[in-house]
Amino acid sequence: MTAPGHAGDQRLAALTEQVVASFAGASSPRYRTVMQSLVRHLHAFLAETSITEREWEQGIEFLTRAGHITDDKRQEFILLSDVLGASMATIAINHPGTDLGVTESTVLGPFFADASPRAGLGDDISGGAVGQPCYASGTVRDVAGRPVPGARIEIWEADADGFYDVQRAGGPVANRAHLFTDDQGGYRFWSVRPAPYPIPHDGPVGDLLTAAARGPMRPAHIHFMVSADGYQRLTTHVFADGDPYLGQDAVFGVKPSLIRTFARHPAGVGPGGRVLDTEWSDVEFDLVLSPNRPA
Numbered sequence: 001m002t003a004p005g006h007a008g009d010q011r012l013a014a015l016t017e018q019v020v021a022s023f024a025g026a027s028s029p030r031y032r033t034v035m036q037s038l039v040r041h042l043h044a045f046l047a048e049t050s051i052t053e054r055e056w057e058q059g060i061e062f063l064t065r066a067g068h069i070t071d072d073k074r075q076e077f078i079l080l081s082d083v084l085g086a087s088m089a090t091i092a093i094n095h096p097g098t099d100l101g102v103t104e105s106t107v108l109g110p111f112f113a114d115a116s117p118r119a120g121l122g123d124d125i126s127g128g129a130v131g132q133p134c135y136a137s138g139t140v141r142d143v144a145g146r147p148v149p150g151a152r153i154e155i156w157e158a159d160a161d162g163f164y165d166v167q168r169a170g171g172p173v174a175n176r177a178h179l180f181t182d183d184q185g186g187y188r189f190w191s192v193r194p195a196p197y198p199i200p201h202d203g204p205v206g207d208l209l210t211a212a213a214r215g216p217m218r219p220a221h222i223h224f225m226v227s228a229d230g231y232q233r234l235t236t237h238v239f240a241d242g243d244p245y246l247g248q249d250a251v252f253g254v255k256p257s258l259i260r261t262f263a264r265h266p267a268g269v270g271p272g273g274r275v276l277d278t279e280w281s282d283v284e285f286d287l288v289l290s291p292n293r294p295a
């Protein structure tokens with residue numbers, strides 16, 4: 001197809017303005033702003049690519065497939081947002097970073113689940129998940145270095161085979177819990193050493209990656225979400241140093257400040273007096289929260 005001529009350009013411009021104007025009466029100014037911008041950019045995208053009718057149908061078929069594969073365990077739209085870099089772009093806009101040492105944010109991903117079980121400090125949250133034992137610990141502090149006691153930390157992680165518990169139909173809750181920091185802002189728990197894993201790529205997002213000759217792998221990580229009164233909620237990961245996929249994360253989530261060494265230890269006695277009959281690992285990951293924005 002050829003690009004529209006002058007008359008076509010004028011018709012498209014008039015159409016765009018007509019659609020933009022159709023949102024002028026929205027009662028929410030923010031809704032009006034967002035939708036009018038969306039329409040302008042969408043129309044500009046269609047014009048720039050001289051989209052064909054067949055291509056537009058294919059786009060609608062893609063989104064239809066994404067909808068059909070999505071349920072309460074599978075979230076294809078978060079995957080789509082992630083692989084297009086839209087999740088990380090939204091984080092960059094909303095957490096531009098400070099000089100105050102606040103822990104950087106990264107993607108939520110599609111595997112967070114509400115209502116995780118509560119764990120005590122030092123508990124093993126693996127729930128029988130396959131993998132080598134791994135002890136994680138650290139402190140939650142504010143930007144002045146003061147401990148944040150009572151902070152709620154949500155933790156979730158894939159097992160050594162690369163699967164989250166929610167991907168194993170009918171399986172137990174595993175590698176997933178929440179706990180609260182102690183009076184010194186400290187936390188600690190046992191889980192399993194994280195492994196790299198592919199994002200689910202048996203659906204439309206997988207086809208998108210294949211068509212782009214992109215891989216589905218994510219480097220090994222543990223998810224953290226930290227919330228405490230008076231602070232912005234922090235959604236982040238700790239990544240394992242030396243992982244071969246750190247430079248090619250399928251969802252662009254790696255930030256160098258979030259990489260830590262997961263040190264390996266021989267069988268023996270570990271933290272808390274735990275007796276380990278296999279190699280095990282530990283990692284320290286301190287977290288710094290940003291104060292709430294002024295209202």
Ligand SMILES: [Fe+2]
Nearest residue numbers: 109158221223
């Ligand atoms: Fe993950």
